[in-house]
Amino acid sequence: MNSTLAGFGVLSLALVGLTACAEESASGGALTVDAGDSSCKVSATKLDAGPLTFKVTNNGSKVTEFYVYAEGDRIMGEVENIGPGLSRDLVVDLPKGTYEGACKPGMVGDGVRETLTVTGEPAKKLSDSQELKAAATSYERYVGAQAKALIDKTNEFVAAVKAGKTDEAKTLFPVARTYWERIEPVAEVFGDLDPLTDGRETDAKAEGRDFTGWHRIEKQLWVEGNTQGMGKYADDLLSNIKKVVAQSEKQPLTALQLAQGSKGLLDEVATGKITGEEDEFSHTDLWDFKANIEGSQAAIAALRPALEKQDPELVTLLDQRFKELDTELDQYQKDDGSWTFYDDLTKPQIKKLSDAVAALSEPISKVAAVVAASS
Structure with a gap:
């Protein structure tokens, strides 16, 4: 995945900068976030409960991210990869409580943080909508099926790594990751579990932590051509995946999180897979690419009744664009179900995928x- 977690918004938020911040309250409408290279200023820091839209504008020179955390650094909402001069909107639904907000210039570190206070009760909760309740329930079933397959295939992968079966582990690596990438929005909610499981080497170095998870083992398999020293990393990978699955069962995603996640999964493709930098050692990016798209489609499918009721033209356009992207991508899948290695694609081919x-x-x-x- 990307350098730090993409998350889903379940809460509305505001951030403050390194210096003094606004103290006025927000009771509705859009809030603005002015993100700089060393600051993060929000138009309000005291928020009323309920759905809000945050317009995050990067006025700095570094790519930035905008997070909100609950207790234990559980990620409640996030927009990432906001380039200099660009803006991104985050629609979030925030219950009363105390949280922390953070801007992350350069997309590394803990970010500039401030306590956020949310009070009151929303006039009507998003969960009151029967369509949205049904969407969340539908997606929960999808996650359950994918999570079971993820644990099963990761067990097989870990067993191959620990047994020193390098070729078998290489074959299982992209297959097991497929189930992870389909439901990665679930993992991204739970603080450090996602970067420990799916973080890249450059991010680990930048954050001063050990390089672990899928990509640590990937490097050993493809660069060194063996599994030496990978037993502990393999055990930790399986343990962390089981934690993600267990926590997701206790805290299933809301409909609004699904909406944010469907976009987040595409961002994974646009900023990671399309560059070839995520699976940089194995070049199995197209396995992940397809899985991210399938996960996004599953989220939209769950939301479809609500979307058709509110904006049927948007649903028609989404169907068309998904079909076009699938057509462009599926030409690289082989008869045995495997995919072309990413470094075998030409620049024009990658450009067409990027455009789709x-x-x-x-x-x-x-x-x-x-x-x-x-609602």
């Missing part, structure tokens, strides 16, 4: 606002 992702990303970015209006 961008074409879908625009309408899918509107889904969260439609969901918020569905």
Whole structure:
């Protein structure tokens, strides 16, 4: 996945900068976030409970991210990969409570943090909508099926690694990761579990932590051509995946989180897979690419009744753009179900894939606002 976790918004938030911040309250409408290279200023820090939209503008020179954390650094909402001069919207639904907000210039570290206070009760909770309740339940079933397969295949992968079966482990690596990538939005909610499981080497170095998880083992398999010293990493990988699955059962995603996650999964493709930098040792990026798209489609499918009720034209456009992206991508799948290695693609081929992702990303970015209006 990307350098730090993409998350889903379940809460509305505001951030403050390194210096003094606004103390006025927000009771509705859009809030603005002015993100700089060493600051993060929000138009309000005291928030009323309920759905809100945060417009995050990067006025600095570094790519930035905007997070909100609950206790234990559980990620409640996030927008990532906001380039200099660009803006991104985050639609979130925040219950009363105390949280922390953080801007992350350069997309590393703990970010600039401030306590956020949310009070009151929303006039109507998003969960009151029967369509949205049904969407969350539908997606929960999808996650359950994928999570079971994820644990099963990761067990097989770990067993191969620990037995020193390098070729078998290489074969199982992209297969097991497929189930992870389909439901990665679930993992991204739970603090450090996602980077420990799916973080890249450059991110681990930048954050001063050990390089662990999928990609640590990937490097050993493809660069060194063996599994030496990987037993502990393999055990930790399986343990962390089981923790993600267990916690997801206790805290299933809301409909609004699904909306944010469907966009987040496309962002994974646009900023990681499309560059070839995520599976940089194995070049199995297209396995992940397809899985992210399938996960996004599953989220939209769960939300479909609510979306059709509010904006049927958007649903039609989403169907069209998903089909176009699938057509562009599926030509690289082989008869045995495997995929072309990413470093075998030409620049024009990658450009066409990138254009198809961008074409879908625009309408899918509107889904969260439609969901918020569905209450």
